[in-house]
Amino acid sequence: MHPSTHPSAASAGPGGIEANGLVKRYGDVVALAGLDLVVPPGTVLGLLGPNGAGKTTAVSILTTLIAPDAGTAVVAGADVVADPRAVRARIGLSGQYAAVDEHLTGFENLDMIGRLYRLGRRRAAARGRELLERFSLTDAADRPVKTYSGGMRRRLDLAAALVAEPPVLVLDEPTTGLDPRSRNELWDVIRELVRRGSTLLLTTQYMEEAEQLADDIVVIDHGREIARGTADELKAMVGGERMEISLHTDADLDTARRVVARFCHGEPHIDGRTVAAPISGGAQTLTEALRALDSAGVGLLDVGLRRPTLDDVFLVLTGHVAEDDAAAASNAGPTPDRRSDESMEVAV
Amino acid sequence: MDRIGYAFADGFTIARRNVIKIRRVPEILVAVLVTPLMLVVMFAYVFGSSIDVPGGSYREFLIGGTFAMTLIFGATFTGVGLADDMQKGVINRFRSLPITQSAVVFGRTASDVIYNVASLAIMAGAGLVVGWRIRTGVADALLGFGLLLLFAYAISWIMAYVGLLVPSVEVVNNASFIVIFPLTFIANTFVPSDNLPTPLRIFAEWNPVSAVTQAARELFGNIPAGTPAPQVWSLQNAELYTLLWSAIIVAVFAPLAIHRYRRVGASR
Known part of the structure; x- marks a missing residue:
């Protein structure tokens, strides 16, 4: 079941992510039941799983938003529990629940974040303009974000994560809810980031997204890993x-x-x-x-x-289809075992 | 820059962002400018025209209470702003940045002082138009405005805590109404507290809202001539009593709010 490197066998190095035995409980509900992750520097790890699998909880721990009940995690050389500030200085977070301010313009959002990263007034403004240019948002730079399309908003959100040029990027379901064209555009942007050498942890419920962007994939369900490997290795598992x-x-x-x-x-x-x-x-x-x-x-x-798709893989491994499960979750509303991810999603 | 310098810079950046929103969000503009203006004019003409105060003008008596009530209700904005940021995911973004974490809450309460200054300025202007006058000196008047703003600042820390505690903007609004409405009405804001039934009278006399109102009236020179001196310590020493309450509220609720802010991700 573990065709690629196991965490105990390799260290992530200073620019990567390494997590061991992460556990998080919410009352009686176990959101993470001992998750190990390794993202070597300069690679992309896709964390794949349905709603409520524990993806958002894992991301929240790795980005210091919540503390794990057990386990350790080192991100870009700093421990998330012992030195959260150092972690925050070296990561960029973008995704479904870390949002930009819709009443500010695109420029004001990036400028504010640049100032909060302590780039100084002039560099924050210059960096903001540069990122808007790079993400084809220059024309919309001085419009409030609430006038943006879904795709533009996600691009700005991604730009916000890049303000301080962090070595490690965490993208939490970056394309959830986007139409296929915007999704493809965003994929191109993410591929470009990877080409420039960023370390990337990407969570997704879309098989295709993991296959398109990730070097390695960890499939999780109910807070634990059920498989890991490259897309090809995972497919080989189902025949x-x-x-x-x-x-x-x-x-x-x-x-x-x-x-x-x-x-x-x-x-x-x-x-x-x-x-x-x-x-x-x-x-x-x-x-x-x-x-x-x-x-x-x-x-x-x-x-x-x-040829088998990752959907087949998921079906074989979990006994249910990922996207059906996601749909069922949103219909059923916040049931206890989905609480962590579900309530985060309200914040989109 | 040292740590404290950075903390101030971060707080300033957050406050600046909140102030930008006054221009962008019509609801904020209405709440900060239009509602206070409307309240002053409405109270002045509806109540001020029909109630006589021997030896003075009820309209003038009323204005101190209107200022206090409006600013205290304005503190709801602190809670609404934080709850909104939490709902929209902006707080998560801030929490993933290497900033002084208390800066987000400090920046919020600081920008609400700016909201309150704007409200107070428009209310004072409207007050002057409807016949309110400051009958003391500049120093006393400034002290009066200062006490009103200070007390509102303290209340905004309570609202900050509430805003981070509850799941949505609507809940903040309801919670604040349930607390603030009795607090501002069972007081001397609109009528002298002397004639209230005993339990309410005692509550009103020791209610800090009465003290801040009393202090403002004294400092603006709006106590009608011939009004008997207050019988209780809290109103005899209205300025001091207001300062004490403001200090206690901030000392209790600022740490609570900041502690809560650090944990918002954990319980959601």
Whole structure:
């Protein structure tokens, strides 16, 4: 279950994040049940899980907003409990619940944050202008943030996290609630940050986002890690690629099953007029199988090569679908085991 | 800069941000400027025209009470501002920055002094228009304004604590109304407390709102001639009593509010 580096095996170094055995309880509810995380400097760790999995609690501990009940965490070389101020000086936090002020303009927000980072009046203003330029917000710089679109607001929020050029960035669900186009724009911005060498901890409930941005992924559910690895490693855990063929008539089923069995591992699975089977060799194997089916006279309605997605991974690991769970959580309202994440989200 | 210098700089930055909002948020502008103006004019004409005070003007008597009541209600803004920042996630942002953590609450209460100065200025202007006069000197008048602002500042620390304690802006508004309304009405703000039923009279006499009102009236020279001298220590020494209460409230609620601020993430 642990294809990549385990925390005990490596140290995160001065510019990274290392957390060991983080526990956080809210009354009887266990939000984190002993979470380990390592983000080596200059890499991106995706923390993936549904609402209430403990993502926001983990982020809150790593950014010194709350103290853990047990466990330790060192961020950018400083201990979050012993020296929270040093941690705050070296991180940038952006996300669903650390907000910009909607009544201030984009510039005023960044200028204020620059001053609070003690850049001094002139440097704070210059840095604000520079970031607005870089995030294509110059035209909107002097408009109150409440006139911004969702995507612009998130970009400004991200810019706010970058004011002091921190070595470590923590992005908590940076694209939740954005339309696909804004999401893609924001992904480009985040990729650019990573290219410049930032260490990044990213939480998300979107499989695609973790796959797009993260070097390593930790999947959590109910406050504990259930898997970790690269996107490919995680996919390998649910098995490799499968071929799927749909037939015109039931009459061909038996022939098709016999032909497909020659190319796959194990027994083909039959569901209605669809024959599915795990294969290796990808398109090559598929082509050969199709030729054989054709010579056997099997009429095909549809053919496909299916690779597992992170959604499949999540389903296999947790027994439920991540996004369904998120939807159920928002419908059900704040149930006790989701309290930590849920109440944070009110603050968006 | 040393630690204290930084703390002041951080507080100033936060206060500056709150002041910018007066121009941007119509609700704040209304609450800070329009409502106080309306209260002065309304009280002056509705009550001031129909009640006679022997040896003086009820309208003048009324103005000290109107100032006190409006400024104390204005303290609600401190709580509303903090609750709003908490709801919107702005507090989380501040808490993730390497700033002096108490600066956010200090900056909030400081900017509310600026709100209160603006309210007081507009009320004084309106008061002068409807016939209120300062019948003492400049020094006494300034002391009167100063005491009103100081007491309102103290109350804003209570509201800061309330604002950080409760989950939403609406709750702050309701909570403040439940506390502030009786506090400002069971007092000498609008009527002399002498004629109240005994339990209410005793409450009114020792109510710090009565003291700050009494102090303002004395310092503006608005006590009608022939009014009997107060019988209780709190009103005989209204300035001192106001200072004492202000000091006690700040000493209790500033640490409570700051402690609460440091923990807002923990319980949410």
